[in-house]
Amino acid sequence: MIRGTLSERHFNPCGDAARPIGRDIAVHSPTSNHLDNKLLAALPRSQFNLLVPHLTTATLAQGTVVYETGDEVDQVYFPHNGMFSLLAVMRDGKAIETATVGREGVIGAMAGLGLYTSLVRVVVQLPLTTSKISSAQFRKVVAASEAVRDLGIHFNEVLLTQARITAACNALHPVEARFCRWLLQSADRAASDTVTLTQELLAEMLGVRRTSVTEVAGKMQHEGVITYSRGVIKIVDRDGLERLSCECYQTLIDHSATLT
DSSP states (O other): OOOOOOOOOOOOTTOOOOOOOOEEEOTTSTTOOGGGSHHHHHSOHHHHHHHGGGOEEEEEOTTOEEEOTTOBOOEEEEESSSEEEEEEEOTTSOEEEEEEEOTTOOBSGGGGGSOOBOSSEEEEEEOEEEEEEEHHHHHHHHHHOHHHHHHHHHHHHHHHHHHHHHHHHHHHSOHHHHHHHHHHHHHHHHTSSEEEOOHHHHHHHHTSOHHHHHHHHHHHHHTTSEEEETTEEEESOHHHHHHHSOTHHHHHHHHHHHHO
């Protein structure tokens, strides 16, 4: 249930291998449904048609890194499902999530305004299918379409708002509440009460040690709101999980509704 309203490279916090391009599906394929992305679906038909000839569809596995910090953004992604995570990376290789993007958004759209270098690592947190377009071609469309240009600028503001709320949450709220908030967000994006998330990934997203994730997951299981086994988390009491979450889950939903 959704309330409100991720050759391949796998997640490695300190890695620097070349980025993947995923498995492409021809644009005319019946499995290619670009309108599953809410931003693309919201475009006027004439403006959407400017993009269609240049869109392909790719499937990306959990843990796939599409940009590293400092990479030139050469592809723009419009997810159909699943979730991308955006992570701020420190000099020592440690990283923490600052925002997430699902089918409501876009990754790399600011490349439409010119050559653009990623300031964050972008990793597939939940397996996804995505429409994608080369940045060079996207710039040509942006030059011809005010609607597509505004789409990118507007969603960048959405991401900045998300990052501000997440930064405040990470600084002010206990890990238990942040764990619940993050799990609710992930379940929303997965459109399922069951998500597959390893302790390593959870620790990276929350900026804590694996032992802390184990302790928190155990507490939430004891509270009766989740079950957790071998990386598979099932929400069994969503209302209870929302009560244990911090205010930031609802704040993110409210801001998303205002900005999109």
